[in-house]
Amino acid sequence: MSTAAPLVTLLPIRDARERTIAFELRAHPVSGHTSLDVDAEARALLSLLQRRDLLRAVRGRPLHVPITPAVLRGGAITGFASADVVFTLAADALDEDDTRRALERYATAGFRFAFVLDASRAAAPPVLSPALHGSWVALDASQESSGLALASTLQRLLEAGARPIARQVDDRATRERLRASGVQGFTGRPLPRGHSASDEARVRAVAALTLLARFADGRPADASIEAFITNDPEIGRSVFRATSSAAMGTTRPRTLTQAFLLLGRDAMLDRLLVATAFLLGDSAGDPDVAAIAIRRGRTLERLGAAVERAGHPRARMVAGLLSVADVATGIPPVMLADTLGATAVVRDLLIERQTPLGTLLDVVEAHEFAWWDDLFTRADRLGLAPQVVGDAWLASWMDARSETSARATADA
Secondary structure, eight states: OOOSSOEEEEEEEEOTTOOEEEEEEEEEOTTSSOOSOHHHHHHHHHHHHHTTHHHHHTTTSOEEEEOOHHHHHTTTTTTSOTTTEEEEEEGGGGGSHHHHHHHHHHHHTTOEEEEEOOTTTOSSOOOOOGGGTTOEEEEEGGGOSOHHHHHHHHHHHHHTTOEEEEESOOSHHHHHHHHHTTOOEEOSSOOSOOTTOOHHHHHHHHHHHHHHHHTTTOOOOOHHHHHHHHHSHHHHHHHHHHHTSGGGTTOOOSSHHHHHHHHHHHHHHHHHHHHHHHHHHHHHTOHHHHHHHHHHHHHHHHHHTTSTTOOOHHHHHHHHHHHHHHHHHOOOHHHHHHHHTOOHHHHHHHTTOOSHHHHHHHHHHHHHTTOHHHHHHHHHHHTOOHHHHHHHHHHHHHHHHHHHHHHHHHHO
């Protein structure tokens, strides 16, 4: 089996304040079957790093890249800058003398490493030499049924000089409990609204979603779009920042009125879609929520042409917004559907996902969270090649990066 182009996704690693500090690279062979040659798979991932696409995607944050002891000992990582990459191995690699010596040699030269611990089977935490002190050690929170056992494991990791990461943390109560135990990093789904959530942004986001749901079928924008954007100064500023972004090319209007004259209502409706993503991020108190919404919407736009009855491209972007709306607003999906006065298609996106567009959204989320078995099964039902999904997702990641960078520049 060829391992030249594995499927990859990037999972954010967040600190105790919920800021994204790094990304974890997850990969799977495109064929859908795990290769017996795990060393070849690790080399295929390193070949992706040589193209720099993934390092550009994470914008200078460290990328945690899985490798194997044999690849490490063979010297394949030598050409990669340690500031950009954290190489990840199973913690039991530290039990191998040759591997441990190679790790210490690379660490002394400035390379950084992380280790994945199977906490359910580990009798003791990994022993870290002085050269490896401060390395990340990741463990799945779901592996430990006892909160006391997990807290004990974390304490031993801290005493060993490790920086613990808890993976698959999908609710705030678990995150707070783990943070109190000393966990310094988390991965998992976006969490419900945090301390920096904005109620004002939530009101505006819900209003914008209500309007966008009416136009998701592709009907031409009318005067209600212009009135909605211009009547609320904050929404107007948000849309204007999106209109002034680098994503609009050389056409950069100087006022909101000029933007409507130059671009037209339909283009401004498209910019409202992007502005609403940022409103959802502000509502959640998490800027990454905006990037997720844009990324999913753009991925659905790219993939929708290959799926029958996937809706108008605008509906696909709305689907990306709705996929984070419950987390961003704190409103359960059924209640949110009622609040929006949603059409049947929009209601399905929020609740059941039985329509082709809803099914496609499930495919995109499965890829994003590295639920590989789910991805292969759902993509096969739609007649989509998993690699097509992966390519669309990575291209859309770059789109979201452009939008968020332009927004940051406009806010500066």
